[in-house]
Amino acid sequence: MTALLDRPVLVKPARPVVSRRRWLRAVTPLVLLAAWEGGVRGGLLDPDKLPAPSTVIATGWRLALEGTLGEYLLDSVQRAVLGLLIGGLLGLALGTLAGLVRLGDDLVDPTVQMARMLPHLGLVPLLIIWVGIGESLKVTLVALGAFFPIYLNTFSGIRNIDERLVEAARTCGLTALERVRHVVVPGALPSLFLGVRLAFAAGWLSLVVGEQVNGQGGLGFMMMEAREFSQTDVVVLGLVAYALLGLLSDLLLRLGERRLLAWRHGLRAR
Amino acid sequence: MAARTASQVSVARGVRRSFGDTVVLDGVDLTIGAGEVVALLGGSGSGKSTLLRILAGLDGEATGSVTTTGSTAVVFQEHRLLPWKRVAANVALGVRGGSLRERVDAALTEVGLADRRDAWPAELSGGQAQRVAFARALVREPDLLLLDEPFGALDALTRLRMQVLFGRLRATHGFAALFVTHDVDEALLLADRVLVLDGGRIAEDRPVTLPQPRAVDAPGFGAERRVLLGLLNVPASPS
Numbered sequence: 001m002t003a004l005l006d007r008p009v010l011v012k013p014a015r016p017v018v019s020r021r022r023w024l025r026a027v028t029p030l031v032l033l034a035a036w037e038g039g040v041r042g043g044l045l046d047p048d049k050l051p052a053p054s055t056v057i058a059t060g061w062r063l064a065l066e067g068t069l070g071e072y073l074l075d076s077v078q079r080a081v082l083g084l085l086i087g088g089l090l091g092l093a094l095g096t097l098a099g100l101v102r103l104g105d106d107l108v109d110p111t112v113q114m115a116r117m118l119p120h121l122g123l124v125p126l127l128i129i130w131v132g133i134g135e136s137l138k139v140t141l142v143a144l145g146a147f148f149p150i151y152l153n154t155f156s157g158i159r160n161i162d163e164r165l166v167e168a169a170r171t172c173g174l175t176a177l178e179r180v181r182h183v184v185v186p187g188a189l190p191s192l193f194l195g196v197r198l199a200f201a202a203g204w205l206s207l208v209v210g211e212q213v214n215g216q217g218g219l220g221f222m223m224m225e226a227r228e229f230s231q232t233d234v235v236v237l238g239l240v241a242y243a244l245l246g247l248l249s250d251l252l253l254r255l256g257e258r259r260l261l262a263w264r265h266g267l268r269a270r
Numbered sequence: 271m272a273a274r275t276a277s278q279v280s281v282a283r284g285v286r287r288s289f290g291d292t293v294v295l296d297g298v299d300l301t302i303g304a305g306e307v308v309a310l311l312g313g314s315g316s317g318k319s320t321l322l323r324i325l326a327g328l329d330g331e332a333t334g335s336v337t338t339t340g341s342t343a344v345v346f347q348e349h350r351l352l353p354w355k356r357v358a359a360n361v362a363l364g365v366r367g368g369s370l371r372e373r374v375d376a377a378l379t380e381v382g383l384a385d386r387r388d389a390w391p392a393e394l395s396g397g398q399a400q401r402v403a404f405a406r407a408l409v410r411e412p413d414l415l416l417l418d419e420p421f422g423a424l425d426a427l428t429r430l431r432m433q434v435l436f437g438r439l440r441a442t443h444g445f446a447a448l449f450v451t452h453d454v455d456e457a458l459l460l461a462d463r464v465l466v467l468d469g470g471r472i473a474e475d476r477p478v479t480l481p482q483p484r485a486v487d488a489p490g491f492g493a494e495r496r497v498l499l500g501l502l503n504v505p506a507s508p509s
């Protein structure tokens with residue numbers, strides 16, 4: 001102990017550790033990208049099987065200028081938004097009903113829990129018979145994918161609210177409706193956000209599957225058509241576009257979360 | 271005694287409550303006068319919280335009669351602030367009427383937290399959060415304050431400060447209070463009267479006649495303390 005005290009204590013100046021770490025995160029993807037590019041140029045990879053990133057970017061630029069990329073992108077986004085809205089709102093409504101009202105719980109929850117066991121992507125053949133291969137198929141698939149996570153997380157979000165807070169709100173003179181507004185909704189919001197995140201993921205996946213089924217427009221159609229003409233660069237471009245859309249939706253969600261759930265990271269937000 | 275007069279803020283008669291086969295309250299009678307602070311003592315699980323919830327109108331399954339005159343506010347052992355509302359919004363919760371901001375700020379000033387009005391509950395210490403819970407009760411200007419071990423979760427020093435704060439608030443506002451505690455000293459320091467809940471009934475109703483200002487080392491305090499501990503079946507400390 002005394003030996004330690006003999007030495008002067010070195011106090012390191014504070015350094016922005018976090019921002020340095022951020023940069024480190026980008027290293028691995030960049031190295032992989034460079035290796036991919038180098039692999040194609042060096043002849044290690046067959047450009048017909050996997051075109052170089054630069055080729056994919058060039059193709060993307062060309063299709064964007066032609067306007068086709070934007071058109072297909074818009075098709076896909078429209079289907080996703082419509083499906084998420086329909087499935088999400090339905091999940092929200094039924095989840096709220098089952099979470100708040102005992103009768104709703106009895107009537108809705110067991111059925112939904114059973115239906116959840118059905119892999120909804122396996123419904124494609126049946127859905128084709130029911131609604132055909134057009135827009136309704138894609139939108140229905142996305143809606144189905146989005147419904148379950150939103151329903152489940154709305155339900156559990158409401159159920160897991162601290163009963164003591166509801167009781168305290170009652171002693172403050174809040175009516176039932178006011179308690180829903182001031183306690184139940186904000187209390188269930190974190191869980192709902194989780195549901196939306198899962199719904200986005202399930203929705204994208206459903207869209208990808210739905211767009212592989214014959215039809216017109218959308219990124220999936222673009223990819224399937226490109227495959228027939230062996231335009232591997234367009235196929236990869238489609239994948240990249242899907243990934244970027246997923247990334248963008250996640251970003252938007254995070255933004256919303258930061259605003260609406262500020263109280264959770266209160267210490268940092270102020 | 272049975273007749274209710276204007277000077278009584280809460281009267282309970284023959285209150286019974288059971289959970290399944292377990293009878294927790296078996297005919298509780300109590301009266302709280304206007305401006306009177308009544309401490310409710312009792313062993314753990316004796317039904318103190320159950321009784322308080324009934325008086326607060328939070329228990330729909332109790333039988334017997336409870337009459338409360340005027341407004342009531344509750345402070346629980348945990349602060350029970352809504353984590354998604356800032357301090358001021360928590361205090362203002364459910365308060366109606368004009369000049370809300372001024373009233374909220376006045377209540378926060380009284381508990382010494384005017385500068386934390388825009389903080390989130392998560393940013394407060396345990397003692398601060400409980401003071402906000404007091405401000406939330408005060409802003410309603412209650413005739414009766416129901417307190418369920420309000421300092422039970424606080425450390426010893428904070429608890430002493432809160433007891434002083436409670437005495438000051440009571441002097442300013444003149445509210446009546448039912449103060450549930452398991453701390454005999456706290457009951458003797460703050461209350462005008464002590465009730466002991468035992469076997470589902472009020473087993474003892476004892477006025478505290480110690481002179482103000484009270485202190486644990488004032489003459490007579492120790493003797494009174496021993497009496498109450500005896501009523502709570504706590505053996506006298508070895509000496």
Ligand SMILES: Nc1ncnc2c1ncn2[C@@H]1O[C@H](COP(=O)(O)OP(=O)(O)O)[C@@H](O)[C@H]1O
Nearest residue numbers: 289292294312313314315316317318319320321
């Ligand atoms: N909601 C409940 N369901 C079942 N038993 C309960 C419930 N609330 C309280 N009790 C029982 O009632 C008794 C009294 O509880 P409580 O009023 O919390 O005691 P105290 O506050 O005096 O410690 C305990 O035995 C407890 O187990």
Ligand SMILES: [Mg+2]
Nearest residue numbers: 318319320418
């Ligand atoms: Mg209790």
